[in-house]
Amino acid sequence: MWKKNLFYIGIIVSASGLIGPPLALAAGLAFGLSTVHTFHGESRCLSKFLLQAAVVCLGFGMNLKEVVHAGASGFMYTAISITFALCLGVALGKLLQVGKTQSLLISFGTAICGGSAIAAMGPVLNANEEEMAVSLGTVFVLNSVALLLFPLIGHLMNFSQTQFGLWSALAIHDTSSVVGAGAKYGPTALAVGTTVKLARALWIVPLAIATAMLKKSKAKVAWPWFILYFCFAAVAASYLPRYMPQMVPLFSALNRLGRAALTVVLFLIGTGITRETLKEVGVRPMVQGITLWIVVASLSLWAIHVGWISL
Numbered sequence: 001m002w003k004k005n006l007f008y009i010g011i012i013v014s015a016s017g018l019i020g021p022p023l024a025l026a027a028g029l030a031f032g033l034s035t036v037h038t039f040h041g042e043s044r045c046l047s048k049f050l051l052q053a054a055v056v057c058l059g060f061g062m063n064l065k066e067v068v069h070a071g072a073s074g075f076m077y078t079a080i081s082i083t084f085a086l087c088l089g090v091a092l093g094k095l096l097q098v099g100k101t102q103s104l105l106i107s108f109g110t111a112i113c114g115g116s117a118i119a120a121m122g123p124v125l126n127a128n129e130e131e132m133a134v135s136l137g138t139v140f141v142l143n144s145v146a147l148l149l150f151p152l153i154g155h156l157m158n159f160s161q162t163q164f165g166l167w168s169a170l171a172i173h174d175t176s177s178v179v180g181a182g183a184k185y186g187p188t189a190l191a192v193g194t195t196v197k198l199a200r201a202l203w204i205v206p207l208a209i210a211t212a213m214l215k216k217s218k219a220k221v222a223w224p225w226f227i228l229y230f231c232f233a234a235v236a237a238s239y240l241p242r243y244m245p246q247m248v249p250l251f252s253a254l255n256r257l258g259r260a261a262l263t264v265v266l267f268l269i270g271t272g273i274t275r276e277t278l279k280e281v282g283v284r285p286m287v288q289g290i291t292l293w294i295v296v297a298s299l300s301l302w303a304i305h306v307g308w309i310s311l
Helices: 002-016 021-034 040-061 064-096 101-112 114-124 129-156 161-171 175-185 187-201 206-215 227-241 245-271 277-282 282-307
Strands: none
Touching: 002 021, 002 187, 002 245, 021 040, 021 129, 021 227, 021 245, 040 175, 040 187, 040 227, 040 245, 064 101, 064 161, 064 187, 064 227, 064 282, 101 114, 101 129, 101 282, 114 129, 114 175, 114 206, 129 161, 129 175, 129 282, 161 175, 161 187, 161 282, 187 227, 187 245, 227 245
């Protein structure tokens, strides 16, 4: 009972605004690594729903022109980044003798959008539960490290908010940690990071369909509808206040609600990383994931620093 109470207290404190996203993640990690809770499946489902709802609510604080500009510019960069990450990930998997399915799942998770990409590609690749668990564990661990580490690196590099938002979108696995790192860095970093990351997430659908055709799989590919709802929210926030000024307080409240929900999501993600999860991952998949992530993050960091990639 005390574990469940502690879990609920963590959710309440995260939602209250008393702690920020990085601290919420750290609290979740402390809970997950120090105790065993039997409702991690429910918390994972809740975190997925809350993440999508939080992204939509954050759209009410976005400017449509910024969203369109960042999305259009970022689409080309994400295409190059995804192609490179997939090719390098497959090569590393073969070199380290990681199972083919695990290697592909880790590569897709790093290249596109972490757990969402793995969840979408798992049925297409006929992955079993163990392969899914190992791949998700690898990505979630690195994803948590990125949220805590990236803002520090961004400040050391003297990155502007636009530069940091672009880098986090290209180099951090999950949307939740991109949004969390962007929120920590500043409002412009949040807007750029979220938009470019969602443009990157759109690649799930064509790549899943192409993989299904190659594998002759009949698995159903889920379309990430929350991205469309995010765009609708940005349209509403950009144009409705001109004709209905009374909507401004509502949009501001929804935006704050999205930030609070995101903090809860990061706490839930942290609780899902347990000692058992780390044991399941194993050495080779983790080495593949770490190496691939470091190369992608370092190259994108360097390209942004020298001005090769910009918005």
